[in-house]
Amino acid sequence: MSDRLPGFSTLAVHAGAQPDPTTGARATPIYQTTSFVFNDADHAASLFGLQAFGNIYTRIGNPTNAVLEERVAALEGGTAALAVASGHAAQVVVLQQLLQPGDEFIAARKLYGGSINQFTHAFKSFGWNVVWADPDDIASFERAVTPRTKAIFIESIANPAGSITDIEAISTVARKAGVPLIVDNTLASPYLIRPIDHGADIVVHSLTKFLGGHGNSLGGIIVDAGTFDWSTGGKYPMLSEPRPEYHGIRLQETFGNFAFAIACRVLGLRDLGPALSPFNAFMILTGIETLPLRMQKHCDNAKAVAEFLAGHPAVASVSYAGLASDKYNQLARKYAPKGAGAVFTFSLKGGYDAGVSLVSKLQLFSHLANVGDTRSLVIHPASTTHSQLDDAAKIKSGAGPDVVRLSIGIEDKEDLIADLEQALGA
Template sequence: MSDNFGFDTLQIHAGARPDPATGARQTPIYQTTAYVFRDADHAAALFNLQEVGYIYSRLTNPTVAVLQERIATLEGGVGAVCCSSGHAAQIMALFPLMAPGCNVVASTRLYGGTVTQFSQTIKRFGWSATFVDFDDLDAVRRAIDENTRAVFCESIANPGGYITDLDAISSISDEAGVPLIVDNTSATPYLCRPIEHGASLVVHSTTKYLTGNGTVTGGAVVDSGKFDWSALGKFPSLSEPEPAYHGLKFHETFGPLAFTFHSIAIGLRDLGMTMNPQAAHYTLMGIETLSLRMERHVENAVKVATWLENDPRVDFVTYAGLPSSPYHNRVETICPKGAGGLFTFAVKGGYEACVKLVDSVEIFSHVANLGDTRSLIIHSASTTHRQLSPEQQEAAGAAPNMVRVSIGIEDADDLIADLDQALSKTAT
């Protein structure tokens, strides 16, 4: 489908075609593990990457393929690979780039699980991460060294809703000759398209806003097709002969789609972080209403954040959609359709008051998730960011006196009333 169509059209139609066998209008769930080859030559061509098609659902599946094309189209990329979760997507994004001794320069303002994955788990691969305040551009430059293979940040950071200056960060990564990877989960391509701001790769936890209904987990990696993987010799997995495919060079053979093909042919083949077709189906249905939901998330978030900012029981609110936010000036350039539905607020009374608050809400659901149609609340310091040190919690925007909210699409007045009654119990 042409990229010239509007977002609302593409979120429904991109990647989808009537089923050739039945004429079914909705994308079918292709619940199969394997696919019949036409003949031996067809099978050999598929395994040699000489022909595109379906072999085995660990690698490719028709339902998942529609979702991949839809997400890539909405993000303005050339291709995408879907996988089992957002954390899987992060490893999939780094896998072709890294080697033992290599590092990634990452923002301090990240989801707590990402901080743990980057600071602890990737060490087992011989990789490392350097965490930097991405508002300090000189510090980002200094952190990049000869072993850096990627720069990583979130467009709208979880939990605080901080907006990253993607244009400035991409300029730094371009100077260093390394790709910028942007987690666009909290913004979605409706609010922000990181590739237009210089990102080489975009990752998503499709579990969140893209699906939007809290039913399935999933992840995606979107390839901009714009990075030159052969220029500096830093990415041999993509530029040098691949032994498993008789010396095929991915970048030379597949050009702008090199990363996408490598992630399927090697990443999914060997890591096995596969998205199942039913999860892809739920996410496709969710994306059909993405723009409508994001508009309501933003509208409600502005109302709730404004009320909280004026409440004497609240110290401050981090929402970038508020004029008082130091990140408010980035909304127009990075997220012109709004600052999202995710933010934190500081409760007077600290840790204990936060615990009372989350235990007292009635409409808000106390869960470890975000991006649902339902409004969600969590005390990050005791849950999602619990594994981090106090210093890391503070840097990530998850201090002990902070509560994170993911504002849903309910009636905003009802959400305010729920927070009001819950806050009234924090002083008792």
């Protein structure tokens, strides 16, 4: 190619991949192996000492996974990436590099219910403390900062309501506090929003959702923006201090603008072990090839469905940033001009019982706990994904008792509307 930078669709197909040098296979092979042969004793020692790059053991890295990592890093505009077993695993590995026992991180209150549960309960056993802030009140992030704050965590498009977060404004707070901004970009995908362009230092995804896109493989990924100086102020000793397990190497000093991705691999993935299966990496890579086509159809369908629901007499309200009347529409125009995503919520006039009843009457929509599938999905969050929260917390997170969440697929929009119409009528 010439010196021109490849476009998004080209990167989605080609980034990170080359024909297999041994067989000429054009699709990335599945390297279904546990380990890799060393050239000699010196080669093995250099790999284990971080003096050379290469394959050792699939828990730490794998050639199939490496193509996936390079592709997502290219799509997000990052310097490097690390694929792991799930989106939850990505969050654990990221925060392990940043937090010591007793440290805090600030999180937006509007998050996926599983993340709220993980942050509130599971992370307590590590001595990591979450402090909640309101993404609609930027000042609440500033008020939450303390000397123990080590990171800020938000979602670009929040689950379940599909609200848009003001990434740049919160990035300003993070910069002032001297901490990295972590953005979960799962619902947007880099096709709609690239958080690094708006000030994010670290991006995470559940690859299970829109990037994979077909509801068949679990995975997560961490993207290093290469924008944060980990040596400042001694806040992040995992990156700035000598690592005894690697003969005193300082990761920030040695690896520069991809030091965080290296830390996640050689300190997090190596020891915690949430490795991504090469087969799942292959499946997700295949899904990413059609990401631009799917995401645009997802968004176009979602807008049509949201407009239908907004005019239905059984519906009390619709929360979809793509609607001109929605409170997040201006943010959607700024951050996601190609579309406001495919996940949103609506409230039924009949309350909790009406929500539970509706999901049982839909025929084309699948009632399950996932988003980002080619198929359209439905769930009642208050009785499922957010059921561990009390009513006040459910409402604050956008999952009140009367709320139904939709993940709109790539079917014909007329069929989706017809299914909702019959279920609401019933």
